Amino acid sequence: MKKYIAEINVMPLKTLLDPQGKAVHHSMQNIGFSEVSSVRIGKHITLELEAESKEKAMERVNEACNKILANPVMEGYAYEVREAGEG
Amino acid sequence: MKFGVVVFPGSNCDHDTFYVLREILNQEVVELWHKEHDLKGVDGVILPGGFSYGDYLRSGAIARFSPIMEQVISFAQRGGFVFGICNGFQVLCEAGLLPGALLHNDHQKFTCKNIHILPDNNDNILTRDLDKQQPIKIPIAHGEGRYYAKKSTLQKMRMQGQILFRYCNQYGEITTDANPNGSLENIAGICNENKNVFGMMPHPERAGDEMLGNTEGKMIFESIINNLQPR
Numbered sequence: 001m002k003k004y005i006a007e008i009n010v011m012p013l014k015t016l017l018d019p020q021g022k023a024v025h026h027s028m029q030n031i032g033f034s035e036v037s038s039v040r041i042g043k044h045i046t047l048e049l050e051a052e053s054k055e056k057a058m059e060r061v062n063e064a065c066n067k068i069l070a071n072p073v074m075e076g077y078a079y080e081v082r083e084a085g086e087g
Numbered sequence: 088m089k090f091g092v093v094v095f096p097g098s099n100c101d102h103d104t105f106y107v108l109r110e111i112l113n114q115e116v117v118e119l120w121h122k123e124h125d126l127k128g129v130d131g132v133i134l135p136g137g138f139s140y141g142d143y144l145r146s147g148a149i150a151r152f153s154p155i156m157e158q159v160i161s162f163a164q165r166g167g168f169v170f171g172i173c174n175g176f177q178v179l180c181e182a183g184l185l186p187g188a189l190l191h192n193d194h195q196k197f198t199c200k201n202i203h204i205l206p207d208n209n210d211n212i213l214t215r216d217l218d219k220q221q222p223i224k225i226p227i228a229h230g231e232g233r234y235y236a237k238k239s240t241l242q243k244m245r246m247q248g249q250i251l252f253r254y255c256n257q258y259g260e261i262t263t264d265a266n267p268n269g270s271l272e273n274i275a276g277i278c279n280e281n282k283n284v285f286g287m288m289p290h291p292e293r294a295g296d297e298m299l300g301n302t303e304g305k306m307i308f309e310s311i312i313n314n315l316q317p318r
Contacts (some may be wrong), residue, residue, distance in 0.1 A: 012190075016235065017269070066318035068152070071145055073179065073188040074235060
């Protein structure tokens with residue numbers, strides 16, 4: 001078994017209004033970031049896990065995203081998995 | 088009738104629900120702690136409002152995996168009556184017992200005030216005894232109550248009479264101004280296809296005692312008690 005680290009981003013679906021992102025966008029425009037045209041805010045989740053291989057680790061991470069970490073009705077997710085100690 | 092009120096860590100409307108059912112409506116009620124595995128022979132389960140598990144991750148996302156929820160899900164799948172209020176509604180959506188999800192209010196504020204809702208139909212035990220022309224004054228208290236479901240899901244729900252209540256003004260008009268959180272089609276409450284699992288964002292248990300100056304929420308519990316079959 002090897003140790004892996006998963007970096008997961010969970011974002012509200014693009015088709016849905018993200019009021020938090022909208023409020024931050026509005027504020028940024030007021031303080032001089034007029035070139036910013038969109039802000040969307042999600043969550044970043046880091047997992048440490050053990051698995052036989054990187055593929056197995058990715059499989060489990062995907063399962064976890066579907067089951068609990070993201071709600072597919074309102075969120076999408078993306079992740080990267082690397083061996084602990086790398087990078 | 089014997090009701091069970093589930094208590095999660097962070098539930099805060101459990102006592103109000105318990106009180107209205109027992110003291111105002113003279114029903115038998117038991118508390119069901121989230122770590123329990125037994126529904127104690129109840130005829131119906133109520134998931135109360137609050138902030139179960141601090142609303143961490145997403146509201147209802149962690150509570151949905153509580154030990155008691157395994158029993159609640161299997162009870163619901165056998166046709167048992169399950170009713171989620173506010174956070175309880177969020178838990179039922181997360182558990183997949185109700186379609187759709189509850190998103191952050193479109194104005195990003197927690198809203199606590201009296202609003203009005205209108206029953207959409209009388210085809211289920213929760214709204215059977217209510218008047219479809221008569222708006223009900225009832226409090227809401229939530230930051231994440233914007234009901235959302237895919238277009239195709241919503242259409243199916245409409246066809247099958249799964250919409251329980253819509254937000255309206257005091258005259259019963261369903262308008263954009265009367266929508267307190269940006270919910271699709273002003274939806275305030277829904278049920279599943281089999282009409283045994285119910286969820287609503289407004290708090291009927293906070294409008295059950297005369298001392299609180301509003302008893303219009305009591306009608307919803309009365310409709311349940313009058314129409315629910317003991318198990």
